Amino acid sequence: MGFRDLNRFETQRARFEAYKAWQALTPNARQTAFAAVTDEAGRVKTKRVAAYVSPFGTLGTTMIYLATRVPANNQTGAGSGVANVLRTILATYIHGEPGGGALPNGAITINAKKFKFAKLTLTSVVPGTTRKESRITKALYYKPTVDSVTSPFGQATANQDEAAAVAAIKGSSEFEAFIADNSGKNRYKFTPEGI
Amino acid sequence: MSEIAQRVGFIWNPDDPLDLLSVSIDGICTPYEYQGMLAINQAGRDWLESKITTEQYLEILYGWGIVNPVELLKEFSNHVDLILGCVN
Numbered sequence: 001m002g003f004r005d006l007n008r009f010e011t012q013r014a015r016f017e018a019y020k021a022w023q024a025l026t027p028n029a030r031q032t033a034f035a036a037v038t039d040e041a042g043r044v045k046t047k048r049v050a051a052y053v054s055p056f057g058t059l060g061t062t063m064i065y066l067a068t069r070v071p072a073n074n075q076t077g078a079g080s081g082v083a084n085v086l087r088t089i090l091a092t093y094i095h096g097e098p099g100g101g102a103l104p105n106g107a108i109t110i111n112a113k114k115f116k117f118a119k120l121t122l123t124s125v126v127p128g129t130t131r132k133e134s135r136i137t138k139a140l141y142y143k144p145t146v147d148s149v150t151s152p153f154g155q156a157t158a159n160q161d162e163a164a165a166v167a168a169i170k171g172s173s174e175f176e177a178f179i180a181d182n183s184g185k186n187r188y189k190f191t192p193e194g195i
Numbered sequence: 196m197s198e199i200a201q202r203v204g205f206i207w208n209p210d211d212p213l214d215l216l217s218v219s220i221d222g223i224c225t226p227y228e229y230q231g232m233l234a235i236n237q238a239g240r241d242w243l244e245s246k247i248t249t250e251q252y253l254e255i256l257y258g259w260g261i262v263n264p265v266e267l268l269k270e271f272s273n274h275v276d277l278i279l280g281c282v283n
Contacts, residue, residue: 116211116213116240119211121219123219166233170229178222179222179223180222180223181222182222183223184221184222184223185221185222186221186222187219187220187221187222188219188220188222189217189218189219189220189232189236190232190233190236191211191213191214191217191236191239191240192233192236192237192240193240194213194240194243194244195244
């Protein structure tokens, strides 16, 4: 061990002590410390409704619908802006619910137990303007306000390819407007469907 | 306790295990990063469905610029262990 390591210890000492103090806390004390930094009122609670999603690439003109839950239209409260944008973007990729496409007469519905739908997650990231203290090291940082909402989606028309749908969603004007917001700090995530 | 559980402060048990492996990207990103997000998430799905081996999965993660994919996978398996341990 050289002087460099000793120097590094001295410069980081305050944060290291804070870290050790954090580790010594009981779970309940940690929860309290957590709540002191996190704004619980800002936590997203998405209202969800029952709807149908059609898995990608069904043969011919047949649409098969699986029951699932999607974010409801006209949300209120924390994260409602993100949820409403998400519903607008995915309007034609969700069926059988007000705001999405209606189910046609005699539609084939399957009550699947474990199907994993393709999902789109939108995250709005509003950068912090004042520095907040980290709950673990007490380092000061700009804590962003983050709202994240996820919705399953499927094909809009029969025999639609998953990659084509993802490209179409990414190219839509509402999507482009959302990801350019907050100086491009907003995030998004597509996850593929599976069984 | 796994590192994921420590970070989020509760035992996270998603409906879809892919939620523990998937990645997101910034709104303003390069086409390469966008393709990487799609490829990494698809590889995660394929790995969970045993369509590709663990080695192939690690190769794909490394190929798309995740420097230490083994560490990522270790965290995932620790968390799954924790969840299964709670159930038993």
